[in-house]
Amino acid sequence: MKDEKPESSGETKRHLVRAAGLLGVMTLTSRALGMVRDVVSAKQYGTSWQWDAFVYAFMLPNFFRRIIGEGALSSAFIPVYSEESSRGGREQAFRFANVTACVLAVGLAGFILIAEIVFHWLLAAWSLNPRVRLTVELLRFMFPYLWFMSLYALTMGILNCHKNFFSPALAPIILDVIWIGGIFIVPAMSPVIRTQLQWLCLIILFSGFVQVAVQIPEVLRLGMRFRWIWDTGDKALRKTFHLLLPSIFNFAIVQMNLLLDTTLAFLVGPGANSALWYGNRLMQFPLGMFAITMGTALLPTISSQAAQKDLAAVKKSISFAMRSVFFIILPSTVGLIALALPITRMLFERGEFDAASTVRTAAVVVCYSIGLFAYSGQKIMANGFYAFQETRTPVKIGAVALATNAVLNLILMWPMKEAGLALATSIAGILQLALLFLFFRKRMPDFPFGEIFYSFGKILVASLAMGGVCLAAFGAMERLCPGQTTAALLVQVGAAMAVSAAAYVLFCYFFRVQELREAAAWIIARRRQKPA
Numbered sequence: 001m002k003d004e005k006p007e008s009s010g011e012t013k014r015h016l017v018r019a020a021g022l023l024g025v026m027t028l029t030s031r032a033l034g035m036v037r038d039v040v041s042a043k044q045y046g047t048s049w050q051w052d053a054f055v056y057a058f059m060l061p062n063f064f065r066r067i068i069g070e071g072a073l074s075s076a077f078i079p080v081y082s083e084e085s086s087r088g089g090r091e092q093a094f095r096f097a098n099v100t101a102c103v104l105a106v107g108l109a110g111f112i113l114i115a116e117i118v119f120h121w122l123l124a125a126w127s128l129n130p131r132v133r134l135t136v137e138l139l140r141f142m143f144p145y146l147w148f149m150s151l152y153a154l155t156m157g158i159l160n161c162h163k164n165f166f167s168p169a170l171a172p173i174i175l176d177v178i179w180i181g182g183i184f185i186v187p188a189m190s191p192v193i194r195t196q197l198q199w200l201c202l203i204i205l206f207s208g209f210v211q212v213a214v215q216i217p218e219v220l221r222l223g224m225r226f227r228w229i230w231d232t233g234d235k236a237l238r239k240t241f242h243l244l245l246p247s248i249f250n251f252a253i254v255q256m257n258l259l260l261d262t263t264l265a266f267l268v269g270p271g272a273n274s275a276l277w278y279g280n281r282l283m284q285f286p287l288g289m290f291a292i293t294m295g296t297a298l299l300p301t302i303s304s305q306a307a308q309k310d311l312a313a314v315k316k317s318i319s320f321a322m323r324s325v326f327f328i329i330l331p332s333t334v335g336l337i338a339l340a341l342p343i344t345r346m347l348f349e350r351g352e353f354d355a356a357s358t359v360r361t362a363a364v365v366v367c368y369s370i371g372l373f374a375y376s377g378q379k380i381m382a383n384g385f386y387a388f389q390e391t392r393t394p395v396k397i398g399a400v401a402l403a404t405n406a407v408l409n410l411i412l413m414w415p416m417k418e419a420g421l422a423l424a425t426s427i428a429g430i431l432q433l434a435l436l437f438l439f440f441r442k443r444m445p446d447f448p449f450g451e452i453f454y455s456f457g458k459i460l461v462a463s464l465a466m467g468g469v470c471l472a473a474f475g476a477m478e479r480l481c482p483g484q485t486t487a488a489l490l491v492q493v494g495a496a497m498a499v500s501a502a503a504y505v506l507f508c509y510f511f512r513v514q515e516l517r518e519a520a521a522w523i524i525a526r527r528r529q530k531p532a
Helices: 009-045 049-069 072-125 130-142 145-161 166-189 193-213 216-221 235-268 272-307 311-338 340-348 355-369 372-387 392-416 418-443 449-480 486-510 514-529
Strands: none
Touching: 009 049, 009 166, 009 272, 009 340, 049 130, 049 145, 049 193, 049 235, 049 272, 072 130, 072 145, 072 235, 072 372, 130 193, 145 166, 145 193, 145 216, 166 193, 235 272, 235 392, 235 418, 272 340, 272 355, 272 418, 311 340, 311 355, 311 372, 311 449, 311 486, 311 514, 340 355, 340 486, 355 418, 372 392, 372 418, 392 418, 449 486, 449 514, 486 514
8 A cells, every 4th residue: 555565575474374364263153154054954955956946046146246246356456456545545546446336336236137137037938847947036036146245345355455354254154144044934934945945045135235234334444435436437447347357257267167067967967956065065165264265365465566566575475375275275185085975974964965965965075175276276376367467368277177177077977977067177177277377487487386386295295194094093983983973973073183183284294394384483473472
């Protein structure tokens, strides 16, 4: 910002760790609540065709939210907002934010109105099978959620640029709490599942309003006042849209991989979408816990560094973020693959979620987890391009990944069903990360890729060794505490995870993983800073 001093390399690392740590705590809370949400949802609706319809109806507006809202919009808005703030101070940045909010609100209202007309026409003019009809009916209730979430993304971008990550991180917690409450409330409203899911859609729509509302006081505390400013000729707005259009294509490509999976899952048969949903949710736990939080904290930091032409700081920030993410994600990946079946059984197998649902979901978890490190790295590497306001290259790379995913889907979905769709997504994600690395190196030849790859190799070896310990520990616990009740599984899985975590630390020490030393040094420094 204009009146702020540039951060040193050490200060940048500490800021990234603090920001990612705060987001990590909030995300841990959200993921824990999200897991409770999924557990109660699975018990109530299992992998039924009605839940397939609900999952698709929830995912479609979220598909547009991610590409228009917190995905593309944040990536285009944050660098320009940082630039405006550096150039003209907060007042100039606030004016730009108001212009963007006005155009966004009007444009999205028109888009949602058109979508509602299309849904009404489909229901009136077409003879649809029950699953598709229910999906369209639920979309009519759910689609306005996009409007609230896109405005949430805008206010989130403003707050993140001013190093405020707390209020935006409350949004998923709010969604989870209201959703969980809704699951318990809707059966009392009607015994008919169709009507229950319609009420659940309206409850989630209300959560969108609340998620936006909680950020408004924090934005006002910054000194910003919301005003109607309709200025489509604003230079900063035009620059944002210049960045936004290719960024939309990039995020559309990423999200279209998931949309393609869920759409093709309708062809696989009943329960496929539900298995993909629950498997993806399990895989998203470590991804959201650290990779996405680090990426969210990283973009405002490297955007500010890029605006100040501090390329050395940009390189150090991205390298540190990548290595830190791999340090957490790779052992999480190995652990998820090793314990996919017992974790799925422990969390979900009750009520309408039966043993067959467990096997299908666990297979999806394994196949999604293979690409977990790639999904994590994509967020950070793409932000490296966006910080320099370069969006075309990620779009082209994303198009190649989308085409790869589509071809692999058609090849793998028939022999492997929904697990084949998940595996195709993982392979395409790994290809996308590799291409992002390759082209970023061409843009910045002296970027420390060797440091990242060397660290990745060491962490991978330590993680694989940990995986062997994990399987052995789980086998031992099955013999010591036999049974498949929730309590027995909790002991078996919990003990295996605890032993694996300790083994991972020891293997990292043995293989001299640099990130372990950095983490230990940070913890020691934090303890010394505390008053006696």
